[in-house]
Amino acid sequence: MKFALFQGENRPHIGLVTDRGVLDLTAAAQRLGLPLPGSMEELIAAGAEGRRQAEAVRDAATADGQGPWLKEDQITYLPVVTAPQKIVCVGLNYRRHAQESGLPVPEHPVYFPKYANSLIGHGADVAVPAIAQEVDYEVELAVVMGRRCKAVSAAEALENVFGYAVANDLSARDLQRRTNQWTYGKAIDGFLPLGPWLVTADEVGDPQKLQLRCLVNGQVRQDSNTADMVFSVAEIISDLSQIMTLEPSDVILTGTPEGVALGMNPSPWLQHGDEVVCEIDGLGRLVNRIVRPS
DSSP: OEEEEEEOSSSEEEEEEETTEEEEHHHHHHHHTOOOOSSHHHHHHTTHHHHHHHHHHHHHHHHHSOOOEEOGGGSOBOOSOSOOSOEEEEESOBHHHHHHTTOOOOSSOEEEEEOGGGEEOTTOEEEOOTTOOOEEOOEEEEEEEOSOBSSOOHHHHGGGEEEEEEEEOOEEHHHHTTSSOOGGGTSOTTOEEEEEEEEEHHHHOOTTSOEEEEEETTEEEEEEEGGGBSSOHHHHHHHHHTTSOBOTTOEEEOOOOSOOGGGSSSOOOOOTTOEEEEEETTTEEEEEEEEOOO
16 A cells, blocks of 8 residues: 555645545545544554555545545645654665765664654755755665564564655765764754655565665666665664664664765755655655755
């Protein structure tokens, strides 16, 4: 299933992406008098029952033909989750990205945090703070956890994943390089577009076989495959779960491939008005525009 979160009249609505368009599950459930979790976080935490309710609303809305179905260009997308307890990012997790950064391939995963303040949706503008000059793009596979888990093995780790989404781990490299801790250049308001869809794990299959790309103003900058990850999605989940309890809706960003501006000479930092497109096969196309203060 492909879920979307978008702005309704008074609150966020959960949508289901179908061949007919986006079915407004929240509105349909209310019209039909059917149960449905009130938020994406509640739907994820409900597990199989949440999906069953979503499927029941879909089937009833399809049967009576009233929907409502919306065109994707009619809705204001929100990030696919808005209130995760944790957002954990992995740095230098693609071999060729480590090489272009002039850094060794890590022996252990390199982690840093982002927070909910960075989350924005597909189609939203990225407002760059005046202090940041060297802004970079980073297409990434985002993992959204579906179950509480602790100390899981790599073999069982993927069983705890609800789904996957496209992320852009935007970075202010000049601020990131201030110290050996990266947070100041990473955890910036609006610096984590996430969406447009949240695709359930069963529909994605093997997360290590996904092609991912980033384009700036139509020019391909990144074009790689998750097979180049140093640490697989399963290994990352297992490793994190040894020290922290992962909760439903927690987000893990799994690293970016080669082709970032940092690795080029001269570096084509993002400028006012640039359109950044991040896409992963089967997960959709995440589009955002860079806006700098005048």
